Amino acid sequence: MLFFKECKKIIFSLIFVIYCIVLSGFYFTQFSNDCQYPLEKPHEGQTDYGTISKEVPEIIMPSAIEGLVSEYLSGEFSAYPYGFYKCVKLKEKDKKKLVEIITELSGISAETLENFDNYEPSGYIMGEDGNPVYTNGNIPEINIPPMLTYDDFRELMRKADKIIGGGSKYSDENIVSNFSQIPKTYEDALAEYEQFCKDDKITGAYARLFCDYMGIDLSILPVFVAVFLAERDKKSRMEQLVYSRKISSAKLIFTRYISLVFTMLIPVFITALLAYAKVKNIYPDNELDKFAILKTAVYWLIPNIMASSAVGMFVTEITSGLISIFVQGTWWFASIFASSELTGSIRNFTFVMRHNSLLGYDIFQNELHTIVFNRLFFTIISVLVILLNAVIFEMKRRGVFNVKLFENRSRKSET
């Protein structure tokens, strides 16, 4: 049967061996490395239970405004427009716009800002005894207008973020986590731990961590395998042989695609089983869900494999393997670095989903609708792309879609 033949061809190819090595390499250095010890149960009297970001207007407003004034006076804004640090300096025109916003937010007049010349940033400075000392810095006094509602505040901050060029501390994505970190109480921490044990049955949390790590790799690795095989078919002139065979284009392309996705899943499932064994090992006495990791891997990771293989096959079919790698590489890069948050940042079109934490069951549950849409979207898009691939393959077979397109162009350019 064609399916098994294709699978065999993939499994015995050099690229698949490398794929398995790389995947297991990532598994052992990442996930497996994070599973050395069980998550500790919080107990009363701990000095620190970590922080949690909660949207509390009374906390966010003053600290964010203070931050904005301080950055304005320093003349430099730190931002992560594409996930990388960027130091933004504003043009005069933009500065003026920003001053208006600051005045609206803080009641500090443009003149005061203009003439304020003993600015000091807050933060740690070297004290006289050589130890770092925290200073509150020195900025003009802030009087938040009483009429300013939280919604107005957010709207103004949104404008400020736009002036800075996006990705600043004041953007919708960042403002809460930047300016409203409140310490967790013992009760908070305990509740979260209970959730981890009961709702998540522990394995659920590890399933997310597993998929978080593997998703990074599986959003890019499959493209290499797909391209390698597609190029090899081209090189060995399989096409010419294949073109004359009876099998329908759709059947051929889909069989190839399904066998590609299927074989690449094998090492994923094996590592998922290893992951379960690892978790079982560090939580010998807890009630675990045997299939949680496998289940999560199925819905979380298959769309990633499907999409990157589809890009590999399709782009190689119409152009070249090199371009496929470039396309997928760019997409991967953009997706990875688009968000600086490692949890709770899954949107409708987030390709590489992150949830790099054992906690945060709530956050994940809140995102569930988005996640279902997201994964279905990528699955369907992948199938459509492969369908298009089959159409183009059929056209090539009939000689409609041909490289002649390019040849004509080059002939014209010569005359």
Added chain:
Amino acid sequence: MSNYLKIAAVNLKHNTAPHLLLAIVIALLTSVIFGISSLNESESAQPLEMFLSLTGIVLLTPIFLPEQNENIRELVRSKRIDYLAICLIRLVYSVIFLAFIFGIFTIIMHHCESDVTIQHFTGGFASGIFLGALGFFFAGITNNSIIGYMVSIVYYIGNFMLKDNLKHWYLFSMSSGNFDEKYWLLGSSAVLFIIAFVIIKKFRK
């Protein structure tokens, strides 16, 4: 000598131009995506070693690509000039281009009032050439550039995850203020280049 220059010119036009163009696009993107102005010493290292180093992969991995088609390779090998000499020509000018890209980028950063020194140039270049050498090596010994790209890109990704667990071969050390790794990277690149040539000469006919 002039013959070698001519060979270089033809190769540049027909085999290297698109890759060089892509490298330049990456350099332009780097300057947009990362800011490159007013960065302090360690911030300046970031765009150079974390992003511009990708130009190494783009420039050095495809050196064997034009003759990956066996028919073309046989034809070229049947000519008087040694096939590996042609690859060496490509390698030499690609490395020069890589140095140019890093050089110009560093100068531009300097003009944008970033705190860059000759060390930044060398450090970034070392990361770039090492990534490229990995691609070159694996593409060469497997005679498949896809594998070259895969290994070098995976290594690049691995650097974000494994960080300084990679010891002497950590690509982004300069951002955290260490420079010793760079000598290792440069040395290892040279070793990879030499081994690749030796293996191809000896074992691949």
Added chain:
Amino acid sequence: MVNKIEISHVDKFYGRKKALKDVTLTINQGMFGLLGRNGAGKTTLMKCLATLHTIQNGSIKICGIPIENAKEIRSITGYLPQDFSIYPTMTVQESLNYLGLLSEIENSLCKKRIEMLLKRVNLTEHQNKKIKALSGGMKRRLGIAQALLHNPKVLIVDEPTAGLDPEERIRFRNLLCEVAEERIVILSTHIVGDIEATCEDIAIMNNGKILWQGTVSKLLENAYGKVFTVNVDKKYLAEIKKQFIVTGMLVQNEYATVRIISENQPEIGANLTEPNLEDAYMYCLYSNDCDISGGV
């Protein structure tokens, strides 16, 4: 310098598989045909001559130069591989210029030779076309032009006519014959017709060994008296195929005229007939105990 190729006791392994076994052959000026089925070792032998493969045992001398001296060998041999291809983005002119550079031909001489060769292979008007826009025949002609660029003493062409239409094929053969007036041309093929039309000296290879070497007329002579035709009812065809080597058959209505090879006169009312080269080739394989049950 002597214009001949001397191959003596050459072995070549691919890993453990022996691709050439004790090959000894002398090739003189003119066209030389290397005949054999697919996988007989023709291509391997040619690649050894073009210094693309190294040999394990034995020695090869081309015009007196030992094969180990690859650089010099390459400057006196021209090679046209079985599937000729070159960087697809180059034009015909550019590719010849580049390959000239690789052969280290002096610049002005190279220009002259390119012009002359393009005319000779009828590609002058296509010289600015990109390689990827060439037809199969044009590509093959470009292949021969590039192989002749440095005016080599030896031209090695591997299966040059495969995939060409009959007209192109005849033109190509004629071109090779013209070229062979001034040098050694070694031509490998599994198409007997190519040899018949062009070569005087031939060698037949099978399974990595030289089975037979000599002139075409000698090969025909060997088969004389061994080829018969017979008219039979169609239903006996299978039986005949089992008993004899069948080199041709023409089916008309219920009857079939079959050409068969046999050491002795068969007892089925067969007529002795004049052997053609194809028969002679088959007879050669047959008389050397090669497995030819698969037919032609």
